[in-house]
Amino acid sequence: MASFSYSKMDICSGAMADLSFTFSVVRVAPKAEEAHQSSRQSPISRLPVELLCGIFHKYVEIPSGKPCIDPDRYSTGPRVSRASHTDPSLLTQICSHWRSIALNLPTLWSTIFIRQPKQSQLELTRLWLERAKEAPLSLAIWQTPVATEIDAEAAWEILSEFVARSDQWKKIDFQLPSAVILPFHQMMQDRKCDNLESIDFHATEVVHPGLVMTSRENRWDDQLEDLWKTFLSSPSLSDVTWRRLPPGGPPSDTVFSHLTSVNIAFDINVDDFLRILSLTPNLQRAQVALAIPSLQSSPSSPLSLKSLHTLQLSTRLKLSEILPKITAPSLTNLNIVVDESIASCSTLNPLQDFLQRSRCRLTTFTLVDRNIPSEAVESSLDFPELQSLTYLRLEGKLPEKAASHLLETQNGSYTRMPLLQHIYVGTAWARLVSSRWHSLPRDQPDDCEKMERFTRCSNRFHTSMDHEFQAMKDRELPI
Structure with missing residues (x-):
């Protein structure tokens, strides 16, 4: 796929605001294909293919507004990530033009997230892998270790589809119960994953509800060690997450x-x-x-x-x-x-x-x-190595005196941490943030950075905002 410049990606982000409207209009249009050929095409219908590809990718990356409370609700098919419930298959149902683009965009189908493997997910998983063609794959399987929630056959079949394409693996995130480690190990025999760049792999003991959990069995350690040797042998590997050290x-x-x-x-x-x-x-x-x-x-x-x-x-x-x-x-x-x-x-x-x-x-x-003395926090603000900070987060005993130190100016510039753009502290420091936004003289040097964002820490001991913080809200400053 053609690469995009930064400006084009910005345009794609802006076009996404109209995407949901376009979906509703096109779906109800009785003659969508005729409308596509018509001289009165909507602007989005005349977008270049490269730009539509960018919009499609942005669409599938949109995170869901709320986390999935019921994981089974979205388990009938694969998803593109844990955070997004978006289905790229929707893009194939708009019109023939969009369908052709989506089906010929392998990277649109190359990211697959499976939660609680089930037989109902198998057919669509195979279809996505087929459409991904030779694109590098980012694959995830999350299976809880509760015995009553494990469909071992479905997990085995989906894993086998993934393993058959191990030479395309770019990123894998496998959280598996120990019951499927043995078949997984057998499937990986003589397989290579030389293009693997990132791995998060973890196996847990199967939990049987109502039974007392015993100590972890070691019968899978040899298989786990072999699997890790295969993963770590990839010359492309750069990112590793260990949720327990490999055996030994x-x-x-x-x-x-x-x-x-x-x-x-x-x-x-x-x-x-x-x-x-x-x-x-x-x-x-x-x-x-x-x-x-x-x-x-x-x-x-x-x-x-x-x-x-x-x-x-x-x-x-x-x-x-x-x-x-x-x-x-x-x-x-x-x-x-x-x-x-x-x-x-x-x-x-x-x-x-x-x-x-x-x-x-x-x-x-x-x-x-939260136990460090306030004097230690105050002294840290003078560390030379912290004077280039653009982001500062402090949680603990935060003295008001420290905030006053950060407000000291000389020749129109702050003498401590002059480049701060983002502060994450308690409400007691609202005066600091408010001043950093609007207290400097209008003729301040161009290189003196202003605050861009302030995040208020919740603190049960400070339930009310001071007047400076409230003034910022009244002025609709970004908080």
Whole structure:
């Protein structure tokens, strides 16, 4: 398909506003094809094919207004994603022109999401795969582990359709009960997935309602290990999500130089996390939940993560357990969430030392630590590494004095964090946000950024807005 320039994609976004109206008009038109040939064609009927392709893609990407409360309601056929209930088949029912375009646009059918595999989904899944032709595939199967909700035969048949095209896999997200791991392993024998770029694969024990859950069985570990070896062997693989470590723990004899993104979506100990980091020298994004402290002595020198630009850290440990052990000179996005059960340090010295040692400059920073002293929060606003921030989120004890510091100006520019565009804090800081919007003199320098967005944190201890925040609402400023 022809590539689109940014301006054309903007036009596509604007055209989407008229798309639902067009659907209703064309569907009720008794002679839609004659209208298409008529000289009085509507503007959207005269759009170039390339532009219609862009609109079709935008249409299937539209997220649903509300999450699916009843997953079975949309289980009669495949979906394009968890967030969208849009069916591209609708585009084939408008007119022959649109049908021809949709059927000859393989990428429109190459993203398939299956929730609770059922026989009713099988025929349409095969049809979508056929229409996808040779396009790279993004496939997802989410199956709950509850025994009464598992249709093993349907899951096996849909998996077999997916496995038959493993050489086209670009992204897979398989959340499967252990009951189908053995047939899945058998189907993957001698199969390759050399074009696989992203994987999120997880197997759970089958739960039988009314029975007491026993300890996890290990009878599937050999099959899981073989499957992971197949996935990790893809030379194109760059993004991995682990919901539990592969059997035997993190690999120790392979360097995953091709991985750029790792998400460890379970509680892991510091030692295993550092081992994974050491195996991924080109890592750019890391997301991890730390819960177990290191059992080994600290290394003589911190592990250098030269390519890491995004670190999302959720921890039940103090920051001093992990930050002194790594260095990230390219870091620009840092997200730290400290569990409320952890007694916070009296200062943010581990964070400051980490930033100074890394010599990085952050553009986005999130700190959620409800136990940290307000003085530590206030002092962090002076960190040189935070002066390039465009996004700031703070949740914890936020002193009013800190807000006043962020309002100090010199020669028409803010002296602290002058580039802030998005603040996510409590309502007590509404004066800061209001001032950042409209308090500077009219002759302020062009390079002095203004606030673009403010998100108000819900806080049960501050149920009323202060007058500055209310004034912003009265002036219909974007909040």
